[in-house]
Amino acid sequence: MDEYTPAQVAEATGFSLDTLRYYEKEGLIGPVERTVGGRRRYRSSDLAWLDLIKCLRDTGMPIADLKRYSRLSEDDSTLAERFALLEAHDRVVQAEIDRLRERQHRLHEKMAWYREQLGG
Amino acid sequence: MDEYTPAQVAEATGFSLDTLRYYEKEGLIGPVERTVGGRRRYRSSDLAWLDLIKCLRDTGMPIADLKRYSRLSEDDSTLAERFALLEAHDRVVQAEIDRLRERQHRLHEKMAWYREQLGG
DNA sequence: CTGCAAGCTGGAGTGCGCTCCAGCTCAAGC
């Protein structure tokens, strides 16, 4: 019924319970609904948002930027700004991929040298 | 003449002076030669080694692994082990690249959504 | 009704990889 316990969300998103609470405290996710007893009850919209957060975190976006993106998302008039933020992040990610591939090339050269020493 | 001051090495490798000293203290680089007055004098072999360290660090190899690789490099009979270490690292790097590309794909989808919202 | 797992809060602690600092020595130029 579109309701999830913290444990289920942790399972689904890969974030730990502590991390979920930390993100909420930091404002990366808006205040999550609570049951009468005070327990968190997440909705599928929260899951979708957390999936995006995960994507951005996994690609190295710092918490501070995520916080900014999150604040912007509360205001409908900030679409362009949010888009610009993602665009900038995309460039960072692309640069990181390029850098890794370049370094990997060096690494392969070194490995070729070892192969030569070992068997060739 | 194959001798470099710390400042020159920092310039050449992109490591800070503090980082160079830290790496030496941690054993990532063997004790660097000293002048009579006690100042470090690096050789081009040190530069080559530091370049490799840089490549490995930039691709995310932790200091502890680098330490191990460095210790192994002192013993000629460990070629195979060192090769295995690099091979394992290469797999990690490849996985990281793949993961980044996958996430970037999601990011592009999100950006496409924004473009649609913004201008049609 | 009881037991026990799950969840709550605020705050302290952790791991990594540096980075900074004080107080000193050394060396090259004038």
Place this chain on the structure above:
DNA sequence: GCTTGAGCTGGAGCGCACTCCAGCTTGCAG
């Protein structure tokens, strides 16, 4: 000889992103 800047050491501090903990409350299972 003096100044100035580069370098030295040991150790403290930092930023980030969690992670752990104590002490408590909640709520389902039997």
